[in-house]
Amino acid sequence: MLKLDNKPLSYDRAFTHAGIQYPANWLRLASLEEKQAIGIIEISDGPEVFWDQRFYWGVDNPKDHALLVKQWVGQARETAGSMLSQTDWYVTRNAETSTSIPQEVLDRRAEIREYSNIKEAAIKATTTTEELAAYVTSPDYSLWSPPVVEETVTINSDTITASAGNDTLIVNDGVSNTATVDAVSFN
Numbered sequence: 001m002l003k004l005d006n007k008p009l010s011y012d013r014a015f016t017h018a019g020i021q022y023p024a025n026w027l028r029l030a031s032l033e034e035k036q037a038i039g040i041i042e043i044s045d046g047p048e049v050f051w052d053q054r055f056y057w058g059v060d061n062p063k064d065h066a067l068l069v070k071q072w073v074g075q076a077r078e079t080a081g082s083m084l085s086q087t088d089w090y091v092t093r094n095a096e097t098s099t100s101i102p103q104e105v106l107d108r109r110a111e112i113r114e115y116s117n118i119k120e121a122a123i124k125a126t127t128t129t130e131e132l133a134a135y136v137t138s139p140d141y142s143l144w145s146p147p148v149v150e151e152t153v154t155i156n157s158d159t160i161t162a163s164a165g166n167d168t169l170i171v172n173d174g175v176s177n178t179a180t181v182d183a184v185s186f187n
Contacts, residue, residue, distance in 0.1 A: 002027065004040045055133040062129035072123045072136055080116035083144065084109055115144050 002009040004017055014024045017038055027035070049059050056062050087109060090101045119141060126132040135141055 001043050001045055002035070002040055003043055004038070009040065052133060052137070054136075055129050065126070065129045065132065068129060068132055069123055069126065072132065073120050076116055076119040076123065079144070080112050083112050111146075112144065 002011075004015070009015055009027060011027050012024050014026075015022050027040075051059050055068065087105050090105050093099050094101050122135055122140070123132065126135060
């Protein structure tokens with residue numbers, strides 16, 4: 001907010017100061033130095049306050065918790081459905097031709113359903129909009145597969161890094177400081 005002689009000024013409105021009439025566009029066109037030269041000061045309206053509009057109508061004004069629970073459970077189900085739809089063709093092929101579905105596909109589909117059920121239960125377990133917002137914005141809500149576990153093992157000063165998430169084994173020979181990458185299956 002701009003003030004002159006402790007009176008607020010508005011952009012695009014003419015004003016008078018010390019007997020001089022300033023046109024409506026003067027505040028927009030004047031430099032900071034020109035404004036300060038006649039005594040105009042800028043006063044902060046206070047700190048900007050932000051709120052997550054997914055959960056609140058305004059500061060300290062939460063949306064209806066029951067409606068939000070319904071919305072976020074629906075969102076979790078929609079996400080799971082979208083992820084499952086990528087492998088639905090296996091199920092259709094199985095129904096039409098009795099071709100078996102690969103076990104890793106069945107495992108992943110079961111995992112997606114399990115994650116969806118966990119998310120739905122956690123959402124339904126919240127009792128306030130604040131609790132719901134905390135859960136939905138947490139990493140747990142975004143997680144749809146197990147975290148990648150990486151382990152480093154040192155054997156005779158050679159370093160071996162195993163990453164179970166993408167079946168990769170990196171071996172550093174310890175002498176030439178070169179690494180080789182081999183695919184390994186972790187069962």
